Amino acid sequence: MPLQAARSLAQWFVRPLSEPERSFWRVVTSCFLAAVVLWLLNALNKTYTTRISYPLQWHYDEARFIPVRPLPEHVEVQVTGRGWKLLRNTLGLDIKPAEVIVRRPLGSGAVAGSTLRPGLIGAMESLQLNAVLTDTVYFEFDQLVTRQLPLRLSPAANGAALPYAARFEPAEVTFRGPATTLNALPNYYQVHLPKAPAGRSDGTIIVPIGGPALVETDVQQVQVKLQPRAVRTRKLLVTPTLHNAPTDSALRLQPAQVTVTLEYFPEDSARLNLEQVQVFADYRQLRHQDSTVQLLFRPLPYTVRGARIGGASTARVLPAHVRTDK
Numbered sequence: 442m443p444l445q446a447a448r449s450l451a452q453w454f455v456r457p458l459s460e461p462e463r464s465f466w467r468v469v470t471s472c473f474l475a476a477v478v479l480w481l482l483n484a485l486n487k488t489y490t491t492r493i494s495y496p497l498q499w500h501y502d503e504a505r506f507i508p509v510r511p512l513p514e515h516v517e518v519q520v521t522g523r524g525w526k527l528l529r530n531t532l533g534l535d536i537k538p539a540e541v542i543v544r545r546p547l548g549s550g551a552v553a554g555s556t557l558r559p560g561l562i563g564a565m566e567s568l569q570l571n572a573v574l575t576d577t578v579y580f581e582f583d584q585l586v587t588r589q590l591p592l593r594l595s596p597a598a599n600g601a602a603l604p605y606a607a608r609f610e611p612a613e614v615t616f617r618g619p620a621t622t623l624n625a626l627p628n629y630y631q632v633h634l635p636k637a638p639a640g641r642s643d644g645t646i647i648v649p650i651g652g653p654a655l656v657e658t659d660v661q662q663v664q665v666k667l668q669p670r671a672v673r674t675r676k677l678l679v680t681p682t683l684h685n686a687p688t689d690s691a692l693r694l695q696p697a698q699v700t701v702t703l704e705y706f707p708e709d710s711a712r713l714n715l716e717q718v719q720v721f722a723d724y725r726q727l728r729h730q731d732s733t734v735q736l737l738f739r740p741l742p743y744t745v746r747g748a749r750i751g752g753a754s755t756a757r758v759l760p761a762h763v764r765t766d767k
Contacts (some may be wrong), residue, residue, distance in 0.1 A: 497540075498541065
């Protein structure tokens with residue numbers, strides 16, 4: 442008898458799976474979906490208090506200034522509102538950003554979170570702002586400038602001059618970007634030859650321009666025609682200088698002088714100004730494990746086609762009173 446009851450119960454469960462009764466499962470599925478939709482509609486009609494990220498829209502004089510680091514796009518806030526409005530904000534559907542007006546953007550600055558309240562309240566629709574959770578929003582701007590620079594061939598990766606005179610088309614490129622970045626460039630812009638440049642039948646090659654970060658150029662590539670040239674070499678001793686060292690410390694570089702190899706074209710010999718060849722080290726790049734720092738060239742004169750620092754390209758940073766044996 443128990444076996445017969447179990448068999449009957451199993452047949453009751455399996456019967457809806459038979460071909461004539463498959464509509465039963467369609468009805469069950471439809472009821473389940475209807476219940477889910479009704480539950481979701483009921484939940485979205487309720488009021489909640491939660492934390493959300495609200496978008497920001499920055500306003501500044503874009504013709505004169507440029508942000509040198511990404512501007513914050515959202516601010517954390519606590520709001521109260523119906524589930525429909527919160528869902529729309531989460532999905533980013535038809536959201537009006539809060540406006541942040543920067544009237545004096547030059548340099549670094551900050552906007553306190555409390556000063557964003559009026560803009561947030563005006564932008565939010567059917568949401569009640571309870572608190573601005575982001576304490577401070579930081580920004581950094583630089584002046585937007587334009588420079589037109591002639592092009593020249595970059596030396597090899599090791600600083601050696603390439604034995605070519607290069608003719609560029611166009612001969613000059615216009616750069617537009619942060620003033621700090623562009624003013625740090627020398628009076629020319631170096632173009633690097635790729636390992637496998639695209640060529641043309643007239644002997645010219647196509648080279649991409651590139652450029653520093655945040656800098657735009659009026660052309661993306663130039664044509665370069667190379668002509669073999671003889672290169673002269675000259676060596677000189679240069680005393681490197683240490684930059685950005687703490688003002689309350691007396692430090693020196695070891696070695697005190699380095700040998701620099703310059704390479705230039707013969708016709709530039711008379712115009713070669715050796716006083717413009719300067720080597721420096723940035724204390725902010727100090728490797729504390731061995732007290733060494735990289736030696737770098739300051740912008741070299743146009744007549745120098747290649748420059749290399751002899752021996753090691755690093756120097757040790759030592760207190761001024763400490764002496765070491767060579």
